[in-house]
Amino acid sequence: METPLTRSIAPEKAPPDLAQYEKAGGYAALRKALRMAPGDVTAAVKEANLRGRGGAGFPTAQKWSFVPMGDDAPHPKYFICNADEMEPGTFKDRLLLEGDPHQLIEGMIVSAYAVQADVGYIFLRWAYKLAAQRLEQAIAEAYHRGYLGRNIAGSSYSLELHLHVSAGRYMCGEETALLNALEGKRANPRAKPPYPQVSGLWGKPTVVNNVETLCCVPHIVNKGAAWFKNLSRSGDGGTKLYGVSGRVKKPGLWELPMGTPIREILEEHAGGMRNGYRFRGLLPGGASTDFMIADHLDVAMDFDSMQAAGSRLGTGTMIILDDRTCPVGMLHNLEHFFAQESCGWCTPCWSGLSWVEQILKGLEDGKGEASDLERLQSHARLLSPGHTFCALAPGAAEPLQSGLKYFRDDFDRHIREKRCPWRS
């Protein structure tokens, strides 16, 4: 089984420096790409069926294809790596950032070349201090080696790359809020259209891609689209970093073929539930995906299969709910997070989530009333895509609506017993 993204990553060890990275075949993709037409790089990524690993699964090449190209295209164009990994339960990009920063940098340069971007930014979560240090080191090496700056590797292509350490808010992970934050403004999302590819950072064409997505790109260029597609067990190309947290025997992170079934990840890689804990459900891809239950354990973890099963692949890093944890309490914890992280822009989000959080807290505190469940249901319905300005509140509504569906009895008990049954 090939693990192209993590093959050079050894936890607890320093990441490969430039020489080691090159020795292992690094920056070959960059050299190859620079000999290709930019459009051919995009075509290869399209052929490989690479879909965005940030959670939405948008086809990467299609995203790039909206960037204006040619002599009339506005410049500078920007290429941004979204490394603001703050989805609860998600720690996959961290591994790539800390473990192999040159892989990301090469992926960024190749991708930026595909859209002929002039300036790149890595927008990094503030808490990833080790990643910041390692990225800075790697960027400096890449500049020194001529992989960044003017006339990269002797070509006519130039790219400036900057590391920007975020001031830190969940909202900054939303690509247009990220752009506002990068411009020094409030991290409120922007209206779409116009999309960033047309009017992005400083009003110029901009692409924002996730860390893991970009890390795939050099391998696609190196080994071809067919190879990349063959890595996968599903229609979506490549491998995927899958993570498991919660009361399993071996919580962790694994690079596996895209489309690996949940059960396989949970039981073979995470070692199954810890003794004394029983599985009740899971959030498959971070806090803003719908709960799944035992019925779903054979679903393949790829974008389309997860969608068909009523949830989303999201970031592919699952959080396990066990039988000794109160689902209402878990939801309260999640909704507290979302309510707190609302940027305050649109009413359903800033007001609705706060209400949801308070109702859940009331249930936990034994102050629940029957009508509370109606309120929660209606919020789960009203906070849907299109109703709100961005995806934050709809994301928060996903665990809420599925939690109400799968753990209804637990909610009822809270109201009936006027207490949280998990609390002594």
Place this chain on the structure above:
Amino acid sequence: MATIHIDNRPYPVKEGENLLQQCLSLGFNLPYFCWHPALGSVGACRQCAIKQFKNEEDKHGKIVMACMTPATDGARISIEDPEAREFRASIIEWLMINHPHDCPVCDEGGECHLQDMTVMTGHTYRRYRGRKRTFHNQNLGPLVNHEMNRCIQCYRCTRFYRDYAGGRDFDALVLRNEVYFGRHQDGTLESEFSGNLVEVCPTGVFTDKSLKQHYTRKWDFQTAPSVCVHCGLGCNTIPGERYGTLRRIHNRFNGAVNGYFLCDRGRYGYDFVNSERRIRRPALRNNRSEPLQPISKGEAVQFLAELLANGTRIIGIGSPRASIEANFALRTLVGPERFYAGVSEQDGRLLASMLDILGQGPARSPSLHEVELADAVLVLGEDVTNTAPLLALALRQSIRRQPQKMAEKMHIPHWNDHAVRAAVQQEQGPLFIAAIADTKLDDVATEMFRGVPDDLARLGFAVAHAIDPRAPPVSDLPDTMRTLADTIAKALKAAGRPLVVSGMGCANVAVIEAAASVAWALCNTGHAAELCFAVPECNSLGAAMIGGAHLELAFETVLGTAAYTGIAADTVIILENDLYHRADAAAVDRFLAAARNVVVIDHISHATSARADVVLPAGTFAETDGTLVNNEGRAQRFFQVFVPQGDIQESWRWAQDLITAAGADKDDPWLNLDQVTAACAASIPGLQPILRAAPTANFRIGGQKVPRQPHRYSGRTAMLANIDVHEPEPPEDPDAPLSFSMEGYPNHPPPALNPRFWAPGWNSVQALNKFQDEVGGALTGGDPGVRLIEPLPAGKVGYFTNIPSAFERRAGEWLVVPLRHIFGTEELSALAPALAELAAKPYLALNPDDAAELGLATGDDSQLQLQRNPGQKYRLPVRLEPGLQRGSAGLPVGLPVLAGIAVPAWGKVTGVGQETPS
């Protein structure tokens, strides 16, 4: 035009405009908060949710925000869709979660958009059981009250304050359901447009602090359509009265003039009407060593009639702050040859020059709205923020015109406000500011130039020459100025709607002529340039059109030193004018002392009225009707808001009373305003169109007048019951087609007569939507006012050739130049307590290098002596103005102790205690 289907019925709409604006224009009641016609769409509040369907077959549809969705031909939407209705009701419920139930004690109550929208969506019962979030309220200064707990986070306030008006000391802070709209700490809001927060805020977060001093609900106000009297722009206002005091000013939308906004001087200056310094009774003294004694109106008229009948040699002095009709009535009383304009020779020359330029030249004077549409601007010599504040606000919009084209290329609709701003970023159209000192518009200037008035004029002439070589060249022009002139010329020529802004701020004819030359050079080379002059007073241009010799000649006439007029006089009637604001105090002293009888007709006591022998109480703008001509040359009618107590009456009525009492040969005395207006229109060239400024007093709709009191006016039978239990008969109004009562035509009157914006279900200022055919556009029936001055076709007028020579510093002498202040420079608004608090204090501005040479630092006392009058010494604290040209000193003219000082003038500056340098 496109057709869309709303709930399965076809409607014509403007393609590409947003659906909210189109639905409102079609008359639908679709609730909204964050959207504002002047601020555009941002999609924050989600209140205007509707259903959009893909096609006729699509029964499911999806929720979209009307404000963020362009109208496209064939679109199918539903407002009544149950899911959309439920979502809209949910939005209100979410907004009301934290909103205090304090409507009965909230100043916004009764005219609250949040109340209206809550009722409109049908949200009635509270289901939220938690605590409400609370905030600290800030002291934002004397104008705006802050009550953050009422906030619904619609972001209109920051969008107006920062994005639209360029303010920097106010922002959205914090996040989630705790976004705080305020300053980083307590303190007076710095923007000159802060009062608009009161109307922009859809609920009671920002309310009028001056109204709080004498609070009245909207339904209890008696109102009338009015025009602001605190500068020359003629913004349309709605003053509100209760119990005989004027209590607030609201904006009266005029699409061509002020649009949705007012400046703080215009909004808060009204309180002078309630001032202790009001003249409320006629007064007389027989001996100048005695104080004025109150007399009855009859006695006053009788006394004056005798004076006039006894062959007194009388002259009249008019006023640029009095109406056309008041000036004309006085002119009629004394005779045209004995009527003097109430402005100094210097101001008179400036006004005459501007009138000539606008009427004889090829450049058209734009309305304020047209200023917003200009795409390249040169401001020559005028600090518009301080002399014509709303003009500054309009110019802030003009710089968005060129970048707008970038957004259009990206297919971003003009109303998609944040998307447009994100796309254009710092890009802005050309705005060049040449001024005496730094201005508050400099933050958006492309390039700036600082200089004394003559040098500003030279820059203007150089620009004109760079545009059209036939315009005379400027000799000895430094390279930097030539380069700048070329840059300005290039930008103006490249524009589709170039605009030149100037005015009387520099008190320099050359500056005005230079501005005209630039505009004419553009016109003469095929660019349709506009030329906007700022004038200081509400009827500066109107009074100038009536004419009359300047004030100094009146002085000489009375003093007997004017050999060539053939007029002798010993009695003077002064109309609504404090001469100490117009001329050197010593000259006014001599004049008033020499006149045997000084009669003052005014509403405010001042230094001139204090020296009068007879004082007659006039009505303010709120107690009278009349016509004013603004800087554009637009004649607008203002209407009486309330009937003053006692003997206060219109200045023109005093004139009429005197004419009658004196037995002057007049067959048909003026019985109402229309007759004065008509007489004036017939006899003064150029004023004929003022007849069309508004309908006449006999105008009726269905036989009815327009009521000044709203349908919900309360307490009519009770409010005076402590005096008399009989309900008083409403006063008659012979002058206007408006009544002082609730009775009258209940629907929308013609815009010039509209006393309020109010419509069923729409109690807030947003009711304005119902008075526009297209929301955001002109008022239904057309924006009020008639233009009096139109340009002559290109090529008829030659360029001005009187180009001043370059400024040269003089050793030991300073050219004292005028500086202006929005608060303090204008005498009436300075009497409003809220604005008095903000008024500038006298100072002398020096270039820091000059000050250092003099050994003066900020706050040090300096002494100023003008060459013209070295005996008069002014002791003033020093303020450093880096923008001032070396060798010049800035004086904030118009402030109380500095009123009447004519500058530019040469003078000496010394430190107090220092010897005059020899």
